Ligand SMILES: Nc1nc2c(ncn2[C@@H]2O[C@H](COP(=O)(O)OP(=O)(O)OP(=O)(O)O)[C@@H](O)[C@H]2O)c(=O)[nH]1
């Protein structure tokens with residue numbers, strides 16, 4: 107098992123598209139440390155035509171620009187790959203529009219750093235919601251119910267924009283379309299045997315910028331991607347005993363051992379060699395697990 111040194115950073119990725127009004131303040135709110143680790147903020151500038159990149163840099167973030175606008179799924183995919191390459195001890199991501207609280211970062215990454223989870227989702231519905239449009243609330247409920255049915259996992263917020271992954275999970279995760287990650291990332295990671303965990307988070311609807319969510323376009327892009335995800339070689343969800351992987355922190359024992367479902371390199375240095383060395387316990391050896399940086403597109 108790999109024990110990340112407390113010198114290895116926690117990386118918070120902020121995918122951003124035309125968020126000049128909010129991104130600087132979000133970066134400034136990122137805590138300097140989380141669970142004893144230094145925190146690095148990485149903004150993925152997804153083809154912004156405003157001053158998003160400059161504002162993020164001025165506030166102290168590292169900025170990676172995608173050049174042209176590629177979509178939220180592509181931006182998160184790139185962010186995960188960059189964070190893995192930088193030797194992160196844990197990787198989180200959230201919106202750059204101020205809807206999620208960077209101050210709550212430790213809550214997200216603590217179960218990963220403790221070795222109790224591979225994939226942590228911040229749940230707005232077990233936390234607090236300051237304002238959410240009624241049709242959004244309904245849409246979230248319906249899509250979450252569908253995801254629960256598909257995975258048989260106790261998911262309470264399938265569309266959350268605040269999540270954290272172990273570096274091993276981030277290296278192996280596949281986001282199979284560029285438009286979005288919400289459902290396909292969860293389906294992919296659970297099918298790979300990731301130990302899923304939720305933590306309550308706070309949420310407030312964006313006050314600036316422009317949302318990319320338009321119901322029709324969203325459904326037209328997301329539904330076929332979910333169908334494709336369910337047909338991939340890591341998706342025999344209905345046949346896998348996933349329940350065994352939802353043990354709450356500190357009781358997660360069993361065949362994965364108490365400190366992680368992932369086997370990877372040993373040692374305490376900040377390593378970025380997850381792609382070549384890691385594998386999920388429980389995943390078929392023939393299952394292909396390309397890196398998160400691969401561009402498998404819709
Ligand atoms: N609009 C848009 N946002 C993107 C894109 N790529 C990355 N993002 C960023 O992805 C994050 C999530 O997008 P949002 O539009 O906030 O999606 P959402 O939170 O589901 O919708 P709202 O609740 O209306 O904010 C934000 O930080 C965006 O700036 C893109 O292609 N379009």
Ligand SMILES: [Mg+2]
Nearest residue numbers: 201203205312
């Ligand atoms: Mg948002």
